[in-house]
Amino acid sequence: MRKPEPSSAAAGKNNKENNSNSKLRKGLWSPEEDDKLMRYMINNGQGCWSDVARNAGLQRCGKSCRLRWINYLRPDLKRGAFLPQEEELIIHLHSLLGNRWSQIAARLPGRTDNEIKNFWNSTIKKRLKNLSSSNGSPNTSDSSPEAKDHRVVAASRFIIPGQEHGMVPIYMDSTSSFMQSAVLSHMFDPFPALDIDQGGLTLPGAGGYYNANPCITQREIGVGGGDDCYNFGGNGGFGSGDVDIGVEGEIFVPPLESVSIEDQNIKTETTYGDSKNNNIYYNNINSILTCNKTNKNIKGESIIGVGNYFDDDQEELTMGDWDLEDLMKDVSSSSFPFLDYQS
DNA sequence: AAACCCCGCAACCGCCTCAGC
DNA sequence: GGCTGAGGCGGTTGCGGGGTT
Numbered sequence: 001m002r003k004p005e006p007s008s009a010a011a012g013k014n015n016k017e018n019n020s021n022s023k024l025r026k027g028l029w030s031p032e033e034d035d036k037l038m039r040y041m042i043n044n045g046q047g048c049w050s051d052v053a054r055n056a057g058l059q060r061c062g063k064s065c066r067l068r069w070i071n072y073l074r075p076d077l078k079r080g081a082f083l084p085q086e087e088e089l090i091i092h093l094h095s096l097l098g099n100r101w102s103q104i105a106a107r108l109p110g111r112t113d114n115e116i117k118n119f120w121n122s123t124i125k126k127r128l129k130n131l132s133s134s135n136g137s138p139n140t141s142d143s144s145p146e147a148k149d150h151r152v153v154a155a156s157r158f159i160i161p162g163q164e165h166g167m168v169p170i171y172m173d174s175t176s177s178f179m180q181s182a183v184l185s186h187m188f189d190p191f192p193a194l195d196i197d198q199g200g201l202t203l204p205g206a207g208g209y210y211n212a213n214p215c216i217t218q219r220e221i222g223v224g225g226g227d228d229c230y231n232f233g234g235n236g237g238f239g240s241g242d243v244d245i246g247v248e249g250e251i252f253v254p255p256l257e258s259v260s261i262e263d264q265n266i267k268t269e270t271t272y273g274d275s276k277n278n279n280i281y282y283n284n285i286n287s288i289l290t291c292n293k294t295n296k297n298i299k300g301e302s303i304i305g306v307g308n309y310f311d312d313d314q315e316e317l318t319m320g321d322w323d324l325e326d327l328m329k330d331v332s333s334s335s336f337p338f339l340d341y342q343s
Numbered sequence: 344a345a346a347c348c349c350c351g352c353a354a355c356c357g358c359c360t361c362a363g364c
Numbered sequence: 365g366g367c368t369g370a371g372g373c374g375g376t377t378g379c380g381g382g383g384t385t
Contacts, residue, residue: 026355028379049371062370067354102373117374118352126350 025059029068033058037065038073071114078110082119090116091124 025033040056046069049062058065082090086108093104101113101120108116 028353050369063372064354066371071353099374113373114353121375122351 024061024064026064029072033060034068034073037068041069041073067114071112074112076110077112082111082123086111087119087124090120094120094124 029037036056036058037052040052044052044055046052049066051062052058053060053062053065056065060068089108090104093107097103099117101117105111105113105116
């Protein structure tokens with residue numbers, strides 16, 4: 001937050017818009033300004049933002065008005081804390097898209113890129129940082145908050161092939177591939193319902209129908225209507241395939257590991273984990289990754305964050321090579337079928 | 344109660360892209 | 365093709381409030 005500057009705001013060095021008008025306000029928006037902008041937008045709709053600023057009687061630059069509208073005043077904005085399902089989706093999308101906050105926000109109705117970016121940089125980043133610090137002790141205590149989240153613990157135990165005998169140092173950086181690797185392991189969680197501190201535990205079975213969070217009771221949180229549920233689609237126009245996370249937090253998610261390693265006929269030389277369970281866990285992850293590899297639409301960093309090593313053709317791909325639309329198409333159909341990214 | 348610390352988040356900054364001229 | 369203005373985006377800043385000492 002910035003201190004409001006009633007007048008003669010110090011314009012940014014290269015901000016021509018600001019330089020052109022020394023009386024432009026900066027800093028926090030007053031309720032009166034919010035009201036002016038809101039009224040103008042409701043009556044006139046969005047046009048040229050500098051015109052909006054001028055015609056609404058706001059001594060703000062157009063960019064500032066745009067930001068205020070998009071991040072705060074927009075009527076369809078969803079306020080409040082992120083739901084676990086939203087968090088899952090953010091992590092998933094970030095693992096695919098990186099710091100493309102606007103792209104991520106576009107797939108989370110009612111959330112802004114700024115909000116998601118802040119959420120990532122504060123909450124999720126911190127969580128991953130914690131897991132990295134707890135990484136030093138192989139026998140992670142299950143009493144710690146992080147340990148209660150088995151997915152985080154799993155990520156913290158992730159072993160880089162060839163370094164199976166030592167823990168991997170995690171350097172926290174929002175753009176680091178290892179962070180993405182960590183969340184990838186989260187995202188490909190083959191046992192999504194095994195949250196120890198969540199009441200619900202319904203293993204997905206073939207359908208992947210799990211009780212994610214039985215505590216969701218916010219009636220007012222729906223985007224698309226007045227249902228007693230959290231509505232990702234519905235009237236909100238987010239997509240044709242509505243997904244309702246009802247009062248019992250139910251969400252339909254097909255199992256990611258629907259294709260077996262054998263089916264894919266993929267050789268893996270990677271050794272994951274240091275226990276029987278971990279081997280199962282990481283083999284599942286590996287199978288998912290390699291399965292994705294077979295779909296050429298999915299091109300991404302290796303889960304281990306040291307490149308893209310696949311046994312068949314040793315392709316090395318980078319984020320920039322992704323065909324985003326194809327990618328999201330694939331994501332919507334495979335991982336989150338309730339999301340229609342075509343819209 | 345006061346001082347200090349930490350963290351969330353609103354808002355700004357700087358850069359990029361694109362359209363119009 | 366170059367210039368300019370507007371919109372959009374990701375990164376960064378720093379205020380304010382809550383928690384801790």
